[in-house]
Amino acid sequence: MARDMAAERESARKRQQLPLLALGTLFAMLCLPLIISTGTPNFADDERNYHVPAIRQIAANWPALDLARDSLSATGPGYHYVLATISKPFGLGIGGLRFANWTVSLAVLILLHRYCAKYVGDLDAALLLAPLAASNFFIKSASWVVTDNAGLLLATLALLVALTPPRGAGGIVTLGLVSAASVMVRQQNAWLAALPAALAAFEGADRKIRRWLALAATLPLAVLAYLYAEWGGLVPPAWQQQAQQFSAAGVVYLSSVFGLLATFYLLAILPSLRRFAPIKGLVGVAALGCGLALCTATTPDKEAGRWGGYLWNLAEHLPALGSANLLFVFLCGLGTATAYVFARALLDAEHRREAVLFVVSLSAWASTFLLNRQAFHRYFEPTSLILLIVFGSMVLNRTGNPGVRRGALLALTVIQLLITLYTTHRVVWQLTTSS
Secondary structure (H helix, E strand, C coil), X not given: XXXXXXXXXXXXXXXXXXXXXXXXXXXXXXXXXXXXXXCCCHHHHHHHHHHHHHHHHHHHHCCCCCHHHHCCCCCCCHHHHHHHHHHHHHCCCHHHHHHHHHHHHHHHHHHHHHHXXXXXXXXXXXXXXXXXXXXXXXXXXXXXXXXXXXXHHHHHHHHHHHHCCCCCHHHHHXXXXXXXXXXXXXXXXXXXXXXXXXHHHHCCCCHHHHHHHHHHHXXXXXXXXXXXXXXXXXXXXXXXXXXXXXXXXXXXXXXXHHHHHHHHXXXXXXXXXXXXXXXXXXXXXXXXXXXXXXXXXXXXXXXXXXXXXXXXXXXXXXXXXXXXXXXXXXXXHHHHHHHHHHHHHHHHCCCHHHHHHHHHHHHHHHHHHHHCCCCCHHHCHXXXXXXXXXXXXXXXXXXXXXXXXXXXXXXXXXXHHHHHHHHHHHHHHHHHXXX
């Protein structure tokens, strides 16, 4: 009897792992042809011109580090230091570095699945994650040596630590250290400093915890200050004229991407939109988004940094009202409206703390793009999906929906898959066969 029960438990455990295994298999199948490719689309150019040379330079001078000179790209050298450290003793070539980077990217999916499965089960967690696993930008960042997914992994870990109620100084210090490491990889992750600051509002009765939270908020900002002092700006000197300028275009583009993706997740997780979206509030919040877009230059302009994404390409064929493209007026309103519905749904599901963290995360993240005139689609899609996946699993857990409306997520996954195959695999295949 005991043996039969043990066998049954083992069988159940293996069945639980099947959704994650299927997700990982899809991810590997999409990445492998790119990892072994010799074609050079834009991400491969970044790998070849900036990231791999930085890794080789650091490895050659190890252990002597020079932060100002080790940053060949517009991002911090933290991930380059890690890859140089493992590359030096093993003599990793391009293939080895790409595989190491793919492993880091896979860790994002595993981490998210384990967290979300606690709320919705293994299958629905995998379905929530599938649009990310098929995302063109997540796939490309996993297949070539760039810093995007390493920063994403650390930001995701920091968010999940923040969502776990503090059980003492250890968890809070972990939040601060992970956030600081994330800023060292991609300095725009300084928005993570807002998480412990927001948590302090829920720990008012415990001064000791509040002090630890203040420390956790200070650590990522201290790393950003250190980078600023070394570079004389928020990016290395070579990139300051190109990237470091005030612009609200990135915020508008972020809201637009978020709105498109959030529509699918809301259809999947909410049994009724009317219940979570009082019409007056919804119209008011949408009007704010439309107003922001109307006041922001969003006509495509490569010299101004407004290029590098599907929506910029689409906007070229659509009318504008002055310098505001009407596509972004509509989509930015959609983005603020869907964010409002998500926050309301979290509150309705008795996730007040999580609702505050959602609003703070989205707002703080968006604010970091005000000082970056470059609004590339790759900056916005993966993080938007992670926020939707994490907070969407919490909403689904409490809405009474009998399960994910899987059609919406499957439809989004198919769309993501077709985009990836057409814009990346097709291009790489053409470049590889013509070279």
